Amino acid sequence: MLSVSLLFAYLVILWLYLLWRRRSLYRVMFQLPGPIGYPILGSLHKLWNNEGVNTLGNWTLRYGPSYLFWVGPTPMYIVSDPGLIQELLNSPHAINKSQLVYGVIQQLLGAGILTLDNPVWSKHRRLLNVAFAHNILLSFMPIFNEESTALVQEFDTFVGQGEKELLSRFQNFSLRTATQTTMGTEVKKEDTYKSDILVNKYKRYCILNYSLNIVTIMLLKVFLQLIIDEKLDNSNNSSSKIATTTFIDVAIEQFRNRVFNYSNLEEEANTIVFGAFETTALTMTYTLMNLAMFPEYQERVFEEIKSVFPNAGDFEVTYEEIQKLEYLDMVINESMRLMPTFPITARKISQDLKLSNGIVLPKGLEIGISVLQTHRSKDIWGPDAHTYNPDHFLPSNLQDKHPYAFLPFLKGKRSCIGAKYASILMKMTLAKILRNYKFSTNYRLEDLVIVDYVTLKFKETPGLQLERRD
Template identity: 30%
Template sequence: MLDHIGSIEEITDYMLKTSKQFPSLYRVWLGPLPLVNISTADAAQIILTSPHCLEKSPIMVKALYPVSGDTILISKVPKWKYHRSIVIKGFTPTILEYYFGVFVEKSKILSRVLEKELDNTKSFDIFEYVSRASIDTICGSAMGVNINAQESESDYFNAVRNSFHIMFDRIFHIWKYPDWLFKLTKNYTKLKENQQICLELTSKVINEKRKNNEKMHEESEAIERNPFKKPLLEFLFDMTEKIPEFTDEQLQNEVHLVILAAFETSAMAISYTLLSLAANKDIQNKVYNEILSVFGTSQREIELNDLPKLEYLEMVIKEAMRLYPTIPLVGRVASQDIQVGKYFIPKGMILNVIIISLHRDENIWKDSLKFDPERFTPENIKSRHPYAYIPFSAGPRNCIGPKYAMMFMKTVISTLLRKYEFHTDLKMDKLKFEVELSLKLIGGHQVQMTPRNSVVKT
């Protein structure tokens, strides 16, 4: 009963090793709790598309509730379905085009802020910069509020990361489960402090947006706004006015979730991509050549119609998210007995789809630890199982923002690569991880930067 014990790093290593050792699905123990881990495409498809596996794992709910509240991330199916139908309005193709200007603006700020690291003889964690850009961007786009997170001090991203570390440490050590006991620990005090920091940011975003809306109304009651171009936060405001059950607390929770989910996943994916490019100079050069083919040596800003032209960059991002999926696993619970291949899974069993192991399955991905963007040519994609690659999860309860993420990532990475060349001393086959909500890289995404030479690389 002690399969999952030790530090989060040790448990992550154990999970990766056992996924290689056992086929399809296997049982492990978290204290007295039996879990079923799944790491093949066929089994993942059955679980993630089953109407009897829509409820989130109670373990994940326990870990995430103190950080996210009762939001679409962990809420029960009826509430999730209804609230998702509202939140997804902030990520339609039309509104994403409207957000693009914010992506460009915040990418330029990031590029400027990073100048301080030029020719630094010491490496630095690029995630710390990118995460602030991501927070800045999600607030400026989906929330319609400029918080200047890149050019002012903000403890938000540290508060989020610390909160997740505390809660995942708790769920992996079952003796910390009783609330009365957990409240006696130093971690509980730290968690409450971090929650307050997160609350301050979401309160600031909501209050600023309300002030802006009131000012616009005072200046001109005749302002006509395209209802399909409203920032997400305005749709959420509408819910608080029309639906009594959607309280201000629920509003704050959903705002926090969107900020949290967008900043954490996008920032992590960008950081892993830049680190991978730094470690694979030939691929970085090929991406840069593509950028030159689109922009030449001009200094013009990236435009929306440039994004589809950056095909190889998109392949690179997808390969980074294959090897280092920002969401390394998803947890569900069986609401009825289900059959997965030759295995019978009883009602109430907790199920974990181990995405990082699925993405490294040697039966699907030859030489799986090699960084090879060519895996994502249209021909190679067509020949693979549809659930072999699921960086944004899959099925009805998948992520609502993959198009937002890809647009933002391509904008940021192309902007940075036009100006900087990235380097690293890290050995990619020696990286160590911690599985929390996202795939945390122990020691950070350590890179160095030099000015970009505009001459085409070979």
Template identity: 30%
Template sequence: MGQNIITFPFLFVPGQKWKNRRKQLNPTFNLANLVSFFPIFNTIGNSLADKFDVLAKGNKDVDSDHDNQINYKTIEDFINRAVLVAACRTTMGTTTNFLDTDDEGIVEAYKVLFKISSVKSYKPWLQLKPIFKMSKLYKIDVKYNELIDMFVKKIVNEKNEIWKENRENNKSREDDDFEGTTVPPVTRRNFIEHIFHLAENGELTMQDIEDESSSMILAASETVSNSLSLLLLCLASHPDCQHKLQQEIDETLNGAEITIGDIQNMKYLDMVMNEGLRLMPTIPMLLRNVSDDFYLQKDVVVPKDTFIIIDTFHIHRDRKLWGPHAEDFYPEHFLPENAASRNPFIFLPFCRGLRFCIGWRYSLFLAKVFLVKILRNYHIETNVRLKDLKFISGISLKVKDKKNVHFTVSKR
């Protein structure tokens, strides 16, 4: 096995290497590719909605002591599994059944490895291999990395054989169709197809492919599922906002399938999504290494190679920046007239600048489709107030004491 494959390349690798890899992978997140994923998003979203149907019929969560209420962890788990299915399908072209079963423990492995990566983010000494080997986490890390390694290797090898076969067949057809011309055909590739193409050109190794594939699946599934779970919590505690969004959904959708046009036409959905990301940012802090000396203020110099942390969570809740509703769930923050006069660098759910998240549109499209699928059919309430919640901050924001947070799900 190679290095630890859960490495979060877009978070931790040095500047130049990151720039090169970003340039290589940018084409896989173009709009045409993302639009082609909507049938997949719809199909998996329907399966997720079916899970909520079970909850609406009064299937009490085994961890809950409250009749007719569902523990937060149950909803979070359903969403996490659905997003992981979508991530495998769209990035790797692989169909999985994680919403119904996890016989091999893949879902659990990704959860545990993400937790370990979170611990490393606020205990940086654990990023030193000799020290990490002495910690209790090391054996757990090795065990689950080996499991994910086998899972990803199997998919990559199978997809590589199929890709090579299709490549030869397509090349033969292209030679026939374009003989005597210099105009190449336009090719649309998903993530796994694109990195096979990069490997064919000598830009990536097979180990690079396995590392990037696993990291991409984990990064996509963790960030989307976490933001969607937190947003449902916001809406469950604000029934007026939930009702207003459901009205917009009912007025916009004409058929069973959600299109990109539907998503773009739902302006209140956009406001709600942004407000959820503001109040409970999936990535609560941004880690950066300073590449050159710069002036933070006139007489304050931040020297080269300084490690800095940008506190997204508290920037998003600063009353000086956001006004009297800074700590409330208040979608009106994102009315056009309010957003127009605001400094764009006080809203950082996907970062800003060169390291702006490569998958931001993917994340928003998938989260919005799943949210619409749920709220089109179900009403959700909770027993908690947002101001009473406490959070655990690591790579991603987590609710503390989840066992005390419950939902009631009812059919609309």
């Protein structure tokens, strides 16, 4: 017993010593509420057992929209107030991502635009923006149409088969689409792609582990490396300038201009494909799941889609037709509000930063922007903030909302480069699916349990029943 007491005393002394050594960083703790936790561990134990997201929600209710908690010996400032979020996301001193949160992603995918620090991030982002220009996105419409039609045909086999798991199907679909649009249409000629080795591996691991598996990411990286090498060989054998029509074309042009090295090519490709397919797959799955749980909204969006596309079955969707689906926009936005793909984003302060609330955030402090808590705040979204209701996005209900109260693709200096890409793909795909099928489930929203992953996942995702529409 004495040895245990001595060990505990030693840990306390060590913790206090660390506080003293880094007092310029930790002085912020004396100005903010929040759980202190234990020496060395801080409040880390509260985030175990897949309850991290729920714990942050409970702390927000207890301490308010800004508070401090300890991840081991490291303090993190958590914010869900839209005004403070706007200050942080637009500050030149809060651009860099927190390695505490994004370090694992960087180890797996490499240092792409998701995890790069400034000033390298600004340089890469500026160069790669051209790959997501409006005319480039419109050139992807044939691929979007072809792959979404294939998905609709796949769904047809589920009719009358009871509740079916759909997330892995969306992941399969969005991975196919992302690799073609970002890496070039030639991807379909690859043996790995034609034999479905990659997508089947990905699907199998997602079902077993319900999250991205390291082995699967390694397969993805090897697959993309093969495509990069083939593209480089083709460009080296041609004296003509590369046509910058896809993300990889733009990246290779920067490689040939000696702006990117080979590692930059690989890491940016890994990052962009991962970002393109994982997030859209989750959002489309959760949108159908919400509509199945709230059939009155499903009928409203079906009537809108039917007014634009009167005939079920296979049909092409144009960009102009997508713009007519205003209620579908509201339906998707409400899903992203209630179930944001990234429930938290994290930054690290690069210089002392004084906020409008008087708090001075010292250099080196970790920042957590709690998107989930902002999106579910009753003070912002009203008493029904925790339920699904697309009317939250009626123009009359948005006019008094803070512009940073809704952050599906973040905002400010480091907003998502593929936001418009994702919006077009999701609207087209969901329009085709909802025109052809009605979805139902025995699950209720209150049955869902959020578990703590980098992207928002549930302990169990409801299976959905499909019925054909006329």
